Structure formats: structure tokens, C-alpha cells
Amino acid sequence: DAGVIQSPRHEVTEMGQEVTLRCKPISGHDYLFWYRQTMMRGLELLIYFNNNVPIDDSGMPEDRFSAKMPNASFSTLKIQPSEPRDSAVYFCASSYTVNQPQHFGDGTRLSIL
Amino acid sequence: RKEVEQDPGPFNVPEGATVAFNCTYSNSASQSFFWYRQDCRKEPKLLMSVYSSGNEDGRFTAQLNRASQYISLLIRDSKLSDSATYLCVVNQGGKLIFGQGTELSVKP
Numbered sequence: 354d355a356g357v358i359q360s361p362r363h364e365v366t367e368m369g370q371e372v373t374l375r376c377k378p379i380s381g382h383d384y385l386f387w388y389r390q391t392m393m394r395g396l397e398l399l400i401y402f403n404n405n406v407p408i409d410d411s412g413m414p415e416d417r418f419s420a421k422m423p424n425a426s427f428s429t430l431k432i433q434p435s436e437p438r439d440s441a442v443y444f445c446a447s448s449y450t451v452n453q454p455q456h457f458g459d460g461t462r463l464s465i466l
Numbered sequence: 467r468k469e470v471e472q473d474p475g476p477f478n479v480p481e482g483a484t485v486a487f488n489c490t491y492s493n494s495a496s497q498s499f500f501w502y503r504q505d506c507r508k509e510p511k512l513l514m515s516v517y518s519s520g521n522e523d524g525r526f527t528a529q530l531n532r533a534s535q536y537i538s539l540l541i542r543d544s545k546l547s548d549s550a551t552y553l554c555v556v557n558q559g560g561k562l563i564f565g566q567g568t569e570l571s572v573k574p
Contacts, residue, residue, distance in 0.1 A: 384560070396510070396553070396564040409561065444509055451560035452498045457509035 355379070357458035359445050365464045371433040374461045376445030377426055384451060387420055387430050388444040390460075396444070402428065403451070435465045469493060469563045472554050476569035483544050487568050489537040489554030498557040499530055501539050503550045504567065510553055513539075544572045 358377040366372060378385045386401040400410040405422045413420070417436070422428040432439055442462050446455040472489045479485050491499075499516040514521065516528040516537055527540040537554055549572045554565040 386562070395566045398561055398563075401560065403560075452557055454500055454512040454515060455562060457511070460509050 357445055357447050357456055359443075359458035359461055361461060362459060363462045363464075365466065366435060367466050368436055369434045370465075371431065372435045372439075372463060372465075374430040374443050374445075374463070376428045376430070376458060378428070378445070378447030379456055380426070382447035382449055382456075383425075384448045384455075385422060385428050386446040386448075386455060387428070388446065388457075390442045390444060391440075399430070437465045439463065440465050468566075469558075470554055470556050470565040472552075472565035473568050474566070476571055478571045478573060479544055480573055481544060481546060483572075484540065484542050485544055485570060486541075487539045487552055487554070487570075489539075489565055491535050491537070491554075491556045491563070493556070493558055493563075494532075494535060496535075496556045496558050496563075499537055500555040500557070500562075501526075501528060501537075502553040502555050502564075504553055505550045510564075513552070541570075544570075546572050546574065548572050 360375045387399040388396050390396045399412045400420045402422045420430045442460045444457050444460045446457045448455040470491050501513040502510040503513045504510045514523050516530045518530050520529045525542045529538045551567040551569045553567045556563045
């Protein structure tokens, strides 16, 4: 079975550029989560969706970050404009229900120069 | 105070050793609990859920004490392949709150 699929695996870009991260959740999972991981702050939840609807975006750092889920099989996390402090590993995860374990994608390693 | 706190580690143990990780959480309304494992430069993967009655999966035993808001993970007969970072995770209304993780290094 296919797991959570993220793209790209790596992204290196200059500050000020727009960055778009993509995620395909596991089929049938109603919940989709976006996380960011850094050495300093560990794993942090940015936003999560239930049935394509954003439920909690309190973890989104600032207006430069936005996330969408146009359908059950696709979500994007966009940073515009990007800054060096956005450099991190971004994970997408999905689950059947809100209390079930979450399954993570391989992550996108983002470097903003 | 952090919402989920773990032993800072790292833990360096010989093969065959028994090692225990501890974790405390601050929100008594937390609903479910997990241990995840994360290998270097990889994604977190579910190791096991943690139930109030305690549960075991092979060499791994997890315990939960809701009164003390304390979670533990015991690894018996540790293997080289157990080397990883172990993350204590608490579910609060759908939001997974991760501890900072405890690094385990098992040596030959």
C-alpha cells in the first residue's frame, strides 16, 4: 500500500522565492496534518484538515504560510516569500480519525539561502 | 513548562541491555498516547500506542499512569537496530504534541 507521498524531497531556493510543498495522504484517511521539524523546536504541528476543511491553523507561523486541501487526495503548503529561518524538514501525515496514530511521509528538506 | 517532557538523553547502552524512557505530560485532558521512533533524517514512525492497562509488543513495553501524567517505554534485550530517537507523543483533541525525543545508541 502506498504511504503518504510528499514532494519534493529536497528544495533549495533563495530567500524571497515562493515555495510550494505537496502531499498526497493515504487513501481513505480523513485527516491530514502538516508539521515542521527543526533542531531547536522539534516537531511542531502547523495545521490540520478534516475532510479537506482546515480545522486548526494556530501553529502556522505567520501570514507568509498558507495551506490548502482542494480534494481528499492532495494538499499544499506554500511559503511566500520564503526566509532563511523557514529552513526545516516539513512533514505531512494522515490518519483515519483524530485519535488514530498518524502516518508520516518522507518529508521535504527545505533550505532557504 | 513544556507540554510533553522527556529524558534528554542520549542513552548509550551495550547490546542486550534493558533501557527505560520516561515522559510526562501537562494536560490532564490528553486523550491518547503513543511512542514514535525516528531514525536519523527519516520520518517519525509509530512504534506503539500506549494504553492505560499497559501493553507489550515483543521486547517493548509501554506504561501509562494517568494520575501522575506519566508514560514510559521499556526496551529489553536491546539490539543495534534499536538505535534511534524515541518520541513520546500525546494526542490532545487531534493535535499530536511531540516530546523533544530521547536518543538511544546501542553499541556492540
